[in-house]
Amino acid sequence: MCVACSPGIAALARGVLGNLAAPSFVPAAIGASAGARAAAERAVILRGGPILTVDEACPVAEALAIRGSRILAVGSATDVKRHFTATTEILDLEGRAVLPGFVEPHVSVLGSALAADGGADAAGDRLAEEPECVAELCAATLREFAARGCTTVYDTGIGRLGGLAEHELLRTLARAQVAPVRVRGALVPELASALGAAPGAGDDRYDVAGIAYWVDGAMADRAAALRDPYLGGGDAGALNYTDEELREALRGWQRAGWQLVVHAHGDRANEQVLRCFEAVLADAPPGRTPHRIEHFTLASDEQAAHAAALGLSVSHAINEIYFRGEQWRDEVLGAERAARIHSLLRDVEHEICSSCHSGSQWERPGDCTPIGGGAVDPLLAIRTAMTRLMRDSDDVLGPFQQLDLGQALRMVTRNPARQVLLGDRVGVLRAGMLADLVVLDRDPREVAPERLHELRVLETWLGGRRQRWSDLR
Numbered sequence: 001m002c003v004a005c006s007p008g009i010a011a012l013a014r015g016v017l018g019n020l021a022a023p024s025f026v027p028a029a030i031g032a033s034a035g036a037r038a039a040a041e042r043a044v045i046l047r048g049g050p051i052l053t054v055d056e057a058c059p060v061a062e063a064l065a066i067r068g069s070r071i072l073a074v075g076s077a078t079d080v081k082r083h084f085t086a087t088t089e090i091l092d093l094e095g096r097a098v099l100p101g102f103v104e105p106h107v108s109v110l111g112s113a114l115a116a117d118g119g120a121d122a123a124g125d126r127l128a129e130e131p132e133c134v135a136e137l138c139a140a141t142l143r144e145f146a147a148r149g150c151t152t153v154y155d156t157g158i159g160r161l162g163g164l165a166e167h168e169l170l171r172t173l174a175r176a177q178v179a180p181v182r183v184r185g186a187l188v189p190e191l192a193s194a195l196g197a198a199p200g201a202g203d204d205r206y207d208v209a210g211i212a213y214w215v216d217g218a219m220a221d222r223a224a225a226l227r228d229p230y231l232g233g234g235d236a237g238a239l240n241y242t243d244e245e246l247r248e249a250l251r252g253w254q255r256a257g258w259q260l261v262v263h264a265h266g267d268r269a270n271e272q273v274l275r276c277f278e279a280v281l282a283d284a285p286p287g288r289t290p291h292r293i294e295h296f297t298l299a300s301d302e303q304a305a306h307a308a309a310l311g312l313s314v315s316h317a318i319n320e321i322y323f324r325g326e327q328w329r330d331e332v333l334g335a336e337r338a339a340r341i342h343s344l345l346r347d348v349e350h351e352i353c354s355s356c357h358s359g360s361q362w363e364r365p366g367d368c369t370p371i372g373g374g375a376v377d378p379l380l381a382i383r384t385a386m387t388r389l390m391r392d393s394d395d396v397l398g399p400f401q402q403l404d405l406g407q408a409l410r411m412v413t414r415n416p417a418r419q420v421l422l423g424d425r426v427g428v429l430r431a432g433m434l435a436d437l438v439v440l441d442r443d444p445r446e447v448a449p450e451r452l453h454e455l456r457v458l459e460t461w462l463g464g465r466r467q468r469w470s471d472l473r
C-alpha cells in the first residue's frame, strides 16, 4: 500500500476487490442515515450574488431556496422569501456567483488517477497488485473533479483499462461518497456482456446506462480516420470496424435498451458513425435513449446537419484547441482543417445537443489521450469555447466558431446533463431539480473571456449538501 492510502479507502478496496468472483451488479439499497435525514429537513436560501440558472425561463435570479436535496424556488428575492420559515438558514453570497454544478460528460476516472501516478499502461496489473493504492488514487481524482466544480462526471469507457475490477471500484467509491460528485458511465461491450448487465440499474450516485465504442484513434497520434491525408501526405488513419461490424454491434445494444456512446475523431470516422446510426435508428424501439458521438473533432457541415437530423448529441474535447492547437495546425491537419475542429457554434446553429469535456481523456495510450495532464477544468473549457485561444502562441484557432458566455455555459451544464441522461434532474437551476450547484468567486459575466479560467471554485453543493473547496475569506 502506498503511504498516501487512507485506511478507510483501503478497507473499501479490500472489501470490493477481494470479492470479484461474485460480483453483484444490482446495487444494494442505501439506507437513510441520521445525517441524511437531517439534511432532508434542512432549508437554505442563497442570496446576495448573481444566480446564473442556465434556465431560459429565468436566466438570472436574485435568490435560490433549497430544501433537503432539491431546489425549492429560484427567482426574485421577494418571491424566494416566501419560502422562509423559522428554521431556514440564510446564506449571503456577498457577490459570489452561483451556477449549476458542472457536468463533465467524458472522463476516465481510472485513467486520470493513474496518469497522475506514472501512467495508465498497466492499469489491470496495478488493480490486481495494489488495489488499495489504486482506490486511493481514484478517490483523490473524484475529489479533484469536484474541486474543479463538477457535480456529475461520466466515465466513457468503464472496464477498458481495468475490466470488472474497475467497474466495481468506481461503484464502491461513488456509493461510499468519497467525493461529492455523481458518477455515471458507459461500459465496454465485453464487460457488459460478461455481467449480463441491464442499463440504468443504479441510482443518483452511480449508474451505467451506456455502451462505449471507439471507431478510430487520436488525432495527436495521426490515428484519427480522415477523408484526406494528414499534413505531409501519406497516411489518413484507419477505422477500427467495418460498417457491418459497427452497425450490427450498435443495433444489438440499442435493442437491449442501452445508450450508445461512440468515440470518433476524424471526418471519415464521423461519416461512418453517422451512416451506421442512420441504419440502426431506422428500427429503434420507441422511447429509446438518445445516443452520443464523443469527440466529433473534425466534421463537415453536412455531417453536423446529419447528426442534428438523427437527434444525436455530440461532446467535444474543447481544450485540445488550447493545449494542442498549434501542433495540429502546423504539423497534423493544416490551417484550414484545424480551424474547423470542435465547431461549437455550428452545433448551436444546427440545434445539436452539444457539450464540452475539458480533459482527462486517458483511456488508452494511442486512443483518447490526456489533455493538459489529465485534469478536468470546466472553467478553462468555457474560456476556450469563447475565445479559441491556443496556449503557446495566444493565437485564435477558428474565430468564426467562438461562443458567447450563455452558449458556453450550456455546454458544461444543461447539455451534458441531457447527454448523461440526468437532464430532468441536474444541469439547470429550477424548482424541483436536484440542488447541485457551484459557487464561483466572481460573476463570470464581469470577467473578460480570456480570464475566465482564473475564476475560482469556492464550493460545490451536491443534492443540497455543501462542500467548501477554499475558505470564503
Ligand SMILES: [Zn+2]
Pocket (backbone or CB within 6 Å): 156, 263, 294, 295, 361, 363, 368
Ligand atoms: Zn474518447
